[in-house]
Amino acid sequence: MYFIMYYHVPKPDKCMIDQLRKLYPGHKIILVGDTEIDYQTAVNAEIDSVIVSYGFRTVEELRSFGIAELVPSVEELSRVLLG
Incomplete structure (x- = not known):
């Protein structure tokens, strides 16, 4: 089941x-986000996260918050989520 919730x-x-x-x-539950706050939300909730590098923050900004794994494209996001 896939769903989006805002x-x-x-x-x-x-x-x-x-x-x-x-x-x-x-x-x-997997949180897909584009900021360090999204990442921290997933950490606080003890769930997996997928942070994309094509959103609100730059790659450099995301890495400065200690986020090592970044998904660079929608195509790659599909591969990550669908296995």
Whole structure:
């Protein structure tokens, strides 16, 4: 099952992830984001994240926050998510 959910809650609060866990018990949750805050949200919620380098932050900015693995394109994101 694939779904997209947008939240307008303060990050890196993990409450949105907790809500997803309740709505979809037993499903794996992966946060796809483009900022260090998205990454920290996933860390706080103890879930996997995929951070893309073609969004809000530059590669250099993301690396400065200690994010080592970055996905450079939509095509690569599809490969990462779909295996």
